[in-house]
Amino acid sequence: MSAAASASAAIESPQPGSAARGLYSWVATVDHKRIGILYLLTALVFFAAGGIEALLMRIQLARPDNTFLSPDAYNQLFTMHGTTMIFLVVMPTLFGLANYLVPLMIGARDMAFPRLNALSYWLLPCGGLLLHFSLLAGGAPALGWFSYAPLSETPYASTPGVDYWGLSLLILGAGSVAASINLIATILTLRAPGSTIRRLPLFVWMIFVNSFLVILALPALNAAIVMLFIDRHLGTNFFAPTHGGSAVLWQHFFWAFGHPEVYIMALPAFGIISEVVPVFARRPIFGYEFVAGSTVAIALLSFGVWAHHMFAVGMGHPMDLFFAATSMLIAVPTGVKVFAWSATMWGGSIRLTTAMLFAVAFLIQFTVGGLSGVTFAVVPIDWQVTDTYYLVAHFHYVLFGGTFFAVFAGLYYWFPQITGRMLSERLGKLNFWMALIGFNTAFFVQHFLGLMGMTRRIYTYPDLPGWGLFNMISTVGAFLLGASVLVLLSNIIVSLRSGKPAGDNPWQAWTLEWAATSPPLAHNFDRVPPIRSRRPLWDLAHPQNPDPVVGGVAARDDFVLEKNQAGMASFLISEGMFFLMLILAYLFYNNHAMSGPTPAGTLNPQRAGIYTRCLLASSLTLWLAEKKLKAQKHSAFRLLLGLTILLGVVFIFGQGREYLRIFHEGVMVDSNLFATTFFTLTGFHGLHVCVGVIALLIVMGLALAGDFKQGRIEAVKSIGLYWHFVDAVWLVVFSVIYLRLLL
């Protein structure tokens, strides 16, 4: 390789270099395929942990009045099981598959930001270990995976378990948002020529939509956890009703994240099924447009249904009415998908491989879970069965019978592509039937237990007629399910060592990832085949009878984005949601009179107005600076950039002086809820201004070093985007906090 070529390769996609060998090469890797595999392996380790936790609980519940586990141990187990399975197993598995497959499916060499990609992965083991470290530090969190406040406030949860839970979720959340930003930028900007958005494989489509769900929903959780932290460590009262806080706000914030989260865990599974079913039914997907469009519909609706988790809280009839309606509505686009998959199989020549078996089981079990989900939209039924085993059965049908079965289908389908070896079909069938029987035995009877009134999250139950028997059946099923996972593991190990070599396209599939060798080259493809339709490999294999061309002979989407700006824009969308939550909290707590310091008595809107003008002026100077840079006027650019930094620093100092003045008046963050929300909101904004100033200083350093002389100004534009965003947020914050005092 010539020096020039290697230099350009290093710029295009950083590689660990030839020095990295063995285990170290995996630690240092920035290759999306290796990172994807790391995600999957890490998820597997945590899957074992979460599974063992589940089995321990099933042992405890096998008999009435059992004493195998203490109540406290049981509380810790169900909390850790839920948190582990959702944040450390399902999400990493889906991110792992997305990481591995998306660049291959769109004909890209790697993700848009390979180093960011490695960071998002390494945040996962960090978060996971931090969560489990709580076991050594005074006990695991024990409040359920949603850690309802005020139960999670210091007086009721004095051990640091909740803190570890919150910290690890913040870290995992940051990793998920980073991974999603990366996926959005990759899908928007790195598609091979001809791979228009309307021709994307449905898996990529769903990952694309899903990534937006992640960046929009996770900030709600992060904001809530931040408030909980401030409560626990600075003595404030966001969620303490005894001091004017709200006992319900946490639930709103949590479920505003939590319901989209359900779809974050389901959409990629839908994507897997949309790939597996057509290949093994030997027919193109029925109603591609409807499957893709209904994904968008589900994603949008998922933000408008969260309150159905709170029917039992007592929100009043109007709320119940509207959210019951939207919750029923969301079943429609999901139903569209189920019909599309069924119609794809109809009349196809179905090959019942293990992957297809899992996909078919997914279809049935997910429908069962979906239907029981619709029953929760009926408010009186929800009041009756909420927090019973009916609920447990419902979401396990969705998440295990649905998502996990889809993941197993995907694993059997893509394993040959990833490793170059086939998984054994004989062991696979055994694995499938054990999982199918085990899963349904374990969870179907729980519907009855729930209807009979058995509540979840209680460590034991009295010896009522039928309860002992049903619970024993459920436990037996759970162990069968556990054993099926052992079969899967042994299948993977055996096949890795002595599996049948796969060849490049063992299933005669049609999407682009199968055009690569199995396992793929480090750079994925030597040449990406031409893409004119949704099944490029079908066209390649059947030149006489190609698929209909979608949208023109050789089409390109009518928008072209730059990857840094696409990444920054999606990051800012996420940040915007975070600030929206803080602003809503401010409004929520400050729309009625309270004792203690008031906005009118504490704040000085005139002086804040002066600093506001500085910040707004800095947006103008930065905009001018960008124009100068574009015109190659470097000294003017540096001058204006310096001015921008100066104005930013003036704003920070102004805010600092305001803070000091307010402190001197005796108003602290824990004085009352006005002070708490004020300092939280403006403090987070100030933090963002500081980060912006640091970023501008780095840009300045690069400019002084002559880095932009060649016209590579994307970095400046991206940082500019961030700076304008921070200013725009301040404009809103200023209106919400200060402008009301001036009117």
Next chain:
Amino acid sequence: MTTRQFLISAWDWNPWVIAICVAAILIYGAWPRFRFSRKFGWLLAGMAVFFLTLASPIDALADGYLFSAHMSQHLLLLLVVPPLILLSLPSTPVPDRSQIGRWKWLNWIVWHPVPTWCLGVGGMWLWHAPALCNAAVTSAWVHRLQYVSLLLMGFAFWWPIIGPWSKQRLSPLAGIIYLFSACIGCTVLGIIITFSPVEVCSIYLHPLDRLGILPLIQNQWGLTPAKDQQLGGLLMWVPACLIYFCGILGLLARWYGKAYDEAIIPESQLTKTLIEEPHVH
């Protein structure tokens, strides 16, 4: 008064409203290339909604009795009537240059998505500032101004999505972002109204019972002022978003429909070479 009596008697046969409806249909029908088609159906639907909004008992209830009725009117005028009328207009790929010359600034407002978005979402926020909200009930002129401005802002908001000049429409992905962010905008306002312990529109707290229907509303329908405001907030929050959501579905349908053409690139650029030489690893 019973509900039935109220629903029969509370119609307001305002001559202006009827005149506007009839005039709009006549002008549309007098257009030389008029045919009975789906587009005419959109117009009829638009005018029917317009008529129901301003003449039906909803208007009587909105007139000082129920905040939620006022909110329904607001949503219908801003989010339902304008898109229905825009859908009824014939679509042409390019605007007639000679016609827009003098109206360039107006074209910018109705074409550039940032001002139109601000008009559509800002309109909702503006008219729910407590002072303006009360003034619209007490003063007949402010009331009329509110109706007209809501309609105009509605037209501006929907123009980049379903305006008649198809070349000026937003691309589907941008359109989805446009509508989704508008949905967030009205969700936030809806949430604030729903959970606000103080009255947004204090005039509805103590209605002047001119029609003698207050006992009917408060006792038989059970709509206390607190519940009424909650209902109003929820209307802004959920159904308003569902209307934007329908717009998004429409965009997706248009995108995947066959009418949409993408730019054509030469066949020679269709294969992409990721790296010429095998990668050393």
